[in-house]
Each structure stands twice: as C-alpha cells, then as structure tokens.
C-alpha cells in the first residue's frame with residue numbers, strides 16, 4: 325500500500341518555493357509594486373474574492389466552451405480523415421498551416437468578425453485545443469494492429485463496425501492524453517483573447533492590474549487562472565481513471 | 574455438393590516487392606475433407622500463413638482457384654462459416670473475457686444470418702475459463718488469452734477453424750495441455766480444423782493429415798495421412814508410434830532443406 329502521507333511531498337515542494345519567494349523579497353528589499361510577498365497576495369485574494377469571481381466566470385465559460393467545441397471538432401475531423409484518404413490529403417495540410425498562425429495574431433481577426441463577445445473568445449480557446457487533439461486522435465485511430473484488422477475482416481465487419489468496435493475504443497487513451505493538454509491550453513486561449521479585447525475576464529484583469537501597478541491583485545488573478553486550468557486538468561484525469569481501466573498487454 | 578471443406582487447385586500467390594515479384598506459394602493442390610484435422614508444417618517463410626489467408630479470403634490467390642464448401646471464400650466468409658485464431662490472441666484489451674467471446678456475434682451482420690450461435694458463457698466454460706468471465710485480457714496469462722481466442726472463434730459454430738501457430742508463443746507444458754483440449758473440442762464440435770505450426774511434435778500429435786511444406790518457393794512437399802497410424806486420431810505422446818511419426822516428419826523436412 326502506498327504511504328497515506330504521500331501527498332505531503334508536493335505540498336512541501338510548493339511551500340519551500342513560496343518561502344524562497346518570500347525570503348528573496350525580504351532580503352533584496354523588493355518594492356511591493358514590482359513583486360509582492362506571498363502573504364500580501366493571499367490577502368488580496370481574500371479581499372477581492374467577489375471581483376475575482378466576477379472575472380473568473382467569463383474566462384471559465386470561454387475556456388470550457390472552447391475546450392468542448394475544439395476537441396469535438398478535432399475528433400470529428402480525425403474521424404473523417406481516417407475514413408477518407410482524399411479528405412485527409414486535401415485538408416490535413418490546411419490544418420497544419422492554419423496551426424502555424426500565432427494565436428495572438430488570430431485573436432484580432434476574430435474580434436473584428438464577432439466583436440468583443442464570448443463567441444470570439446471561445447473560438448480562440450477552441451482553435452488552440454484543436455491541433456493536438458486532432459493529431460493524437462489520428463494516431464489513436466491508427467494504432468490498431470494488422471491482426472486486429474484481419475480479425476475484423478474474417479468476421480466480415482463493416483467499416484463502421486471496425487471504427488466503433490476497434491478504432492474508437494483503441495483511441496480513448498490517446499484522447500485523454502490530448503484532453504490533458506487541452507485542459508490547460510484552453511485557459512491560455514481564453515486569456516490571450518481577453519488581452520486583445522474583452523469587457524471582462526481574468527485576462528482583462530491581468531492587463532489592467534499590470535498597468536495600474538496593482539501587483540498583488542495581478543498575482544491573485546494569475547493564481548485564479550492557474551486554479552481554473554488545474555480544475556479542468558483534474559476533471560480530465562478523474563474521468564480517465566474512471567473510464568480507462570484496461571491496459572495493453 | 575462435394576464433401577470437401579476446401580479445394581485448392583493449382584493455387585499460387587505472388588507478392589510484388591521492391592526486389593521484384595516474390596513467389597510466396599505455388600502449385601498448391603489440396604483437398605480438405607469436412608471434419609478433418611489438417612496440420613500444415615514447414616520452415617518459416619514457406620507460405621503457411623499465406624495459404625491460410627487464401628483459405629479465409631483475407632488474400633486473393635494470384636493464380637488458380639480456392640473453393641470453400643464448393644463456393645467462393647468470400648461467400649463463406651460473409652456467411653461466417655470460418656473462424657481464425659492468430660498467433661497473438663488479438664483480444665480487445667478493453668473488453669472482458671466474456672465480452673471478447675461475444676464480439677463475433679456483434680459484428681458482420683450476424684443477427685441477419687439467423688444462424689444458431691453458441692452461448693458465449695458456455696464457450697468460456699468449454700475452454701476452461703469458468704470464473705474468469707469478467708477478467709480483462711491483461712489480467713490473464715498467455716495460455717489463458719489463447720483459450721479466450723479459441724472460445725471467441727467457436728462462438729459462431731464455424732464449419733472451419735483456421736489456426737495460425739496459435740500456441741507458438743507458449744511454453745511446451747501449456748502447449749501440450751492446450752493441444753489435448755483442442756482435440757477434445759474438435760471431437761465435440763466436429764469442426765474442420767486447419768492448423769499451422771512449425772513444431773514437429775505438435776503436428777504429429779494433432780494432425781490426421783499433415784501437409785509438409787518447403788520454402789523458396791513455398792510449396793507442398795508431401796501430404797501424409799496418419800489415420801492408419803493414429804486410430805481415432807488418438808496417440809500417446811510417449812509411445813513408439815508417436816516417435817515414428819515425428820521422425821518421419823523430421824526426415825521429410827530435412828529433405829526439404831536439402832532440395
């Protein structure tokens with residue numbers, strides 16, 4: 325059995341770094357508008373709880389919406405590509421090229437089209453999720469062995485059956501690997517989009533507090549963003565633990 | 574209607590490779606009567622797997638004709654009269670033992686065929702895995718996984734069971750036990766079995782007919798009928814008769830090498 329105090333190690337890791345942070349600021353006498361002490365950030369987190377929550381929701385909605393849309397589109401595209409070599413030859417390179425456009429450059433374009441809306445934020449978050457999931461799903465769908473395919477063929481299984489009974493279940497671990505990447509990157513997408521332009525959200529708060537030298541609140545906003553990504557990541561991890569019990573031999 | 578499960582007439586298979594055409598097998602003439610236990614033996618690369626793939630319509634013959642129950646292989650495959658057991662058990666790792674055995678009844682229009690199936694749970698019992706119905710493949714040993722593969726192959730009550738070195742990766746003790754059970758299952762079901770191996774003792778123990786093959790190019794060297802030497806296809810692994818058959822096969826294979 326694993327030691328039940330195993331969780332103390334990462335906690336100790338975090339605490340040691342926070343102490344180091346605090347120590348550096350005290351020793352070097354860093355002014356608080358440049359870098360605040362950990363205690364001050366915590367105080368700011370508590371004092372501004374309602375302001376932070378108010379800005380968390382729009383970001384969380386955009387991130388989660390983008391997560392769902394982006395991954396769904398990625399899975400659908402992978403499904404199409406695995407069934408049609410021609411579609412794949414035509415459109416996979418398009419996706420690759422599209423993926424090279426810096427997300428920060430894409431944001432203004434979307435804002436011009438959709439305005440300062442939730443939609444444009446969601447699209448940015450979706451785009452940032454799409455490529456890793458598409459690539460992973462394609463690999464997952466293709467990670468079937470030749471004897472598995474022959475088995476299906478001896479049983480006269482149709483293409484749909486091969487997909488549903490073989491390729492799809494086979495790809496689930498690949499899907500979760502991709503979803504773990506997407507869980508953090510969708511939050512980045514939402515925040516980047518809010519930097520370019522939005523009325524509300526953690527990204528807006530981060531930009532405003534930077535320019536106003538409200539450094540404690542800036543750090544608090546960053547902590548909340550990170551917590552949002554962490555919650556999404558843990559949700560994915562839990563879902564995986566629940567759904568994937570099998571192992572390849 | 575013939576009483577043959579298979580009739581191969583002058584079958585040849587040629588693969589196009591970067592080094593030019595490669596003759597995997599040639600001039601194969603073979604009749605397999607219904608209900609027989611046929612063993613194909615030969616050195617690796619002599620086209621045993623290729624021949625099984627032709628029989629099961631996984632691969633078209635480049636030359637000659639292969640008929641299954643007097644019809645085409647494709648027809649037999651669509652009617653689900655064939656089952657295949659591969660060297661690696663090829664179980665779906667996310668499915669339990671019972672769900673793996675059920676797979677053949679869930680695909681390939683099985684329900685439309687209106688054929689009678691075996692009870693999957695009964696098949697799990699037949700291969701001696703009672704009590705492990707809910708285990709996942711990674712929780713089983715290699716021998717147990719191969720048992721599941723056999724149960725899965727039998728669930729559709731196939732007329733023919735094609736087995737490509739199914740016990741090749743197992744230790745000899747497990748292999749002997751599975752051979753005993755395979756013979757028992759063969760007697761109980763009356764299925765025609767075509768079994769590929771490169772083990773002399775496995776061939777001597779299982780086969781009523783042993784087809785000895787040679788490589789480069791892959792071809793049939795000799796066909797040995799063992800009915801007279803193995804009444805009822807039963808033989809004692811420690812007896813004189815068994816050693817006689819094994820050494821005959823060895824001589825044939827050595828001659829194949831020399832040729």
Ligand SMILES: Nc1ncnc2c1ncn2[C@@H]1O[C@H](COP(=O)(O)OP(=O)(O)O)[C@@H](O)[C@H]1O
Pocket residue numbers: 588589590595596597615616617618619620621622623624791
């Ligand atoms: N798909 C393929 N493409 C090219 N050559 C093949 C292919 N499958 C088998 N071969 C060749 O055909 C020959 C017979 O192969 P195989 O039937 O697998 O032999 P065995 O099962 O007796 O070991 C070998 O030389 C092998 O390299």
Ligand SMILES: [Mg+2]
Pocket residue numbers: 621622623737
């Ligand atoms: Mg082979």
